[in-house]
Every structure is written in C-alpha cells, then in structure tokens.
Amino acid sequence: MSRPLRPTGLVEPAAVARTVRDALREDIGRGDLTSMLTIPPDTRACGVLVAKQDGVMAGGYVVAECFGQNDPGGRFEQSIGEGEAFAQGDHLGEVEGTARGLLGAERVALNFLQRLCGIATLTRAFANQVAGTGARITDTRKTTPGLRALEKAAVLAGGGRNHRFALYDGILIKDNHIRPAGGIAQAVRRAREGAPHTLRVEVETADLGEVREALEAGADIIMLDNMSDEAMAEAVHIVGDRALVEASGGMCLERVRAVAALGVDLISVGRLTHSAPAIDISLELEMLD
Numbered sequence: 001m002s003r004p005l006r007p008t009g010l011v012e013p014a015a016v017a018r019t020v021r022d023a024l025r026e027d028i029g030r031g032d033l034t035s036m037l038t039i040p041p042d043t044r045a046c047g048v049l050v051a052k053q054d055g056v057m058a059g060g061y062v063v064a065e066c067f068g069q070n071d072p073g074g075r076f077e078q079s080i081g082e083g084e085a086f087a088q089g090d091h092l093g094e095v096e097g098t099a100r101g102l103l104g105a106e107r108v109a110l111n112f113l114q115r116l117c118g119i120a121t122l123t124r125a126f127a128n129q130v131a132g133t134g135a136r137i138t139d140t141r142k143t144t145p146g147l148r149a150l151e152k153a154a155v156l157a158g159g160g161r162n163h164r165f166a167l168y169d170g171i172l173i174k175d176n177h178i179r180p181a182g183g184i185a186q187a188v189r190r191a192r193e194g195a196p197h198t199l200r201v202e203v204e205t206a207d208l209g210e211v212r213e214a215l216e217a218g219a220d221i222i223m224l225d226n227m228s229d230e231a232m233a234e235a236v237h238i239v240g241d242r243a244l245v246e247a248s249g250g251m252c253l254e255r256v257r258a259v260a261a262l263g264v265d266l267i268s269v270g271r272l273t274h275s276a277p278a279i280d281i282s283l284e285l286e287m288l289d
Contacts, residue, residue: 010156010165011061011149019146020065023108028070032104044288045099049092049113052280056124057084058154059116060093066109071101083120083157092281099287106283114278115147116154122276123158126256126269135260135267138163138246142274151273163268171195172223174204184210188217202246211235215242221266225249229258236263 049063060078067076074097080086092113095102126137137160143151152162164170173187181187184203191201202221203214208231214222215238222239224232226249239245246266247259259267 010162011153015149016062016065017069019150020062020069020108020112023112024066024069024105027108028104032100035100035103039099039103041098041100043099044097045102045285046094046096046288047102047283047285048094049110050282050284051086051088051090051092052282053088054121055086055117055279056120056158057082057086057092057117058120058157059113059150062112062116062150063093063109066105066112067095067097067102070105071097073097074101083159085124095283096288099285102283102285110281110283112150114281115144115276116150116157117279117281118276119151119154119273120158121279123155123160123272125253126251126267126272127159129253129257130260130267133257133260135264136161137256137272138266138268139272140248140268140270140274141166142270144273155272158272160269160272161266170202171199172202172204173219175206178203184213184219185217188214188219192218204248205235207231208234208238211238215239219243221246223248223268224264229262232259232264233262 057080060082064076067074074095076093076095078093080090080092086092123137130137139152139155139160140163148165152165155162164172171191173191178184178187181190188201188203195201200220202223203219204223204225205211205214206225211222221244223246224235227235232247236245244265246268247264248268251259251267251269256267
C-alpha cells in the first residue's frame with residue numbers, strides 16, 4: 001500500500017494507525033456482511049476518489065492508512081498533494097485491491113477525508129480573506145475528541161496556524177482562572193513563576209480595562225474576547241508593540257478582513273474545526289478481470 005507523506009511534527013504514525021483501527025472496528029465489527037455474502041473473496045477492484053465540489057486537500061495519509069489496514073496487499077496513490085486546491089470532478093487518489101477490502105474501508109476513509117478536507121477548505125477561505133494584512137488565522141482547542149492532531153494538521157494544510165495543541169503546552173489565562181487567582185496581575189505572576197522561561201503567557205480580556213491590566217502585568221499575548229471592532233482598534237493602540245494581540249469570538253468570513261485591518265496579530269477561529277462543512281467526495285469502483 002503506497003502511503004502519502006504525513007504532516008511533519010504534528011501527526012504521529014502510530015496515533016493515526018490507532019485512530020484508524022478503532023474507526024474500522026467500529027464500522028466493520030464482526031465483518032462486512034454485504035460484501036462477504038455477495039462478492040467472491042478473490043475479486044479485485046480499482047477505483048478513484050472523486051471530488052464532488054471544490055476544496056483543499058487534507059488527510060490523504062489517513063485514507064492510505066484506512067485502505068492499508070483493511071487490505072495490506074492493496075495500493076493507494078494520492079493525486080492531489082496536502083494543501084493543494086482541487087476542483088469539482090478532480091480525482092484525489094486511486095485505489096486498487098480486493099473488492100471486499102476496498103468496500104470495507106470505503107466509508108471510514110471517506111468520513112475522514114471529507115472532514116479533513118472541509119477543515120482545510122474553510123481555513124483556506126479565512127486565510128485568503130486576511131492575505132496581505134499581517135494577521136494570521138489560528139485554530140482553537142474546539143476539536144473532535146480523539147481527532148485533534150488530524151484536524152490541526154488540516155488547518156495547517158489550509159494555510160492556518162495552530163494555537164496551543166493542548167492544556168500542557170501553552171498558558172492561556174481566562175476569566176475562570178483570573179477569579180480564583182485573585183486578579184490578572186496575580187495570575188500572570190504565578191504563571192511566570194512556575195512556567196519555563198521560553199513559554200509565552202497569554203491573557204484573555206473582555207474590555208479595555210482588562211487589556212491595560214494584562215499589559216501592565218507583563219502578558220506576552222493579549223486576547224480580545226468578543227469585543228466590538230471599535231474596542232479592538234483602541235486595544236491595538238493601547239498595546240502598541242508591547243505584546244501580541246489576538247482577536248477571538250464571533251469571527252466569520254464576512255467580518256474577518258475588517259478585524260485583520262485593525263492591526264491585530266492573530267485571529268483565532270473556533271469554527272475551523274467545530275463547524276467546517278464536509279467536502280463531498282465519493283469512491284467510484286469498478287471490478288478488475
């Protein structure tokens with residue numbers, strides 16, 4: 001089975017294998033009854049993955065893992081590279097193997113591919129909207145449980161950036177941290193005392209007063225949460241070059257260009273991973289003699 005290259009540094013092959021194994025087990029269970037009862041075991045087939053709408057490719061390596069696990073003697077060749085745009089009707093890849101093996105993995109492979117291409121496609125749309133402004137589109141932790149690495153890799157394929165991967169690799173002080181800590185200054189001080197010196201400290205703020213407080217406390221990144229464009233413009237002026245500014249909350253394609261033009265450095269968009277519409281993709285098979 002020919003396997004496309006995985007995204008580097010984010011998606012571990014062993015983790016992909018486990019995720020795919022669980023998904024295949026969920027769908028196939030004790031066996032694909034329809035294929036087992038209707039198709040002779042030695043029947044071979046080939047086919048193409050066909051895009052039914054325009055999009056951006058992401059997740060070909062997961063498709064390869066799906067077909068490879070279910071039919072180790074099969075072949076998968078990806079036609080469109082990770083992060084490359086495709087058009088309706090394009091062939092994204094070709095498969096060949098036993099008909100039973102391909103059909104058993106078909107739905108799982110398509111579920112992954114449609115989901116990940118959807119994320120990459122929506123991310124590309126947001127990235128295109130802010131092109132030339134200096135602002136960067138980032139994702140959030142609002143991901144499908146168990147699929148975070150795959151979904152964040154799809155964001156990268158679409159031209160976005162990754163926010164912290166999980167709770168263990170970044171400090172983001174929110175209102176639910178600030179209250180029990182006794183205030184922004186106390187929360188930032190405690191974070192600085194215990195965190196590695198290379199780790200940035202980010203503070204979520206809801207108004208200009210909190211922006212000033214976070215800045216005075218020495219925050220490296222100040223998140224402007226659900227603020228109006230007018231408030232964000234004032235916050236950018238207040239912060240200047242003393243910290244990075246991240247806009248968050250209520251970001252849609254119609255608004256994001258205007259937000260980027262305010263001078264923020266980062267725009268985090270939860271819908272990249274929690275609400276991206278799947279791209280319609282099908283597998284068209286034909287039997288081999």
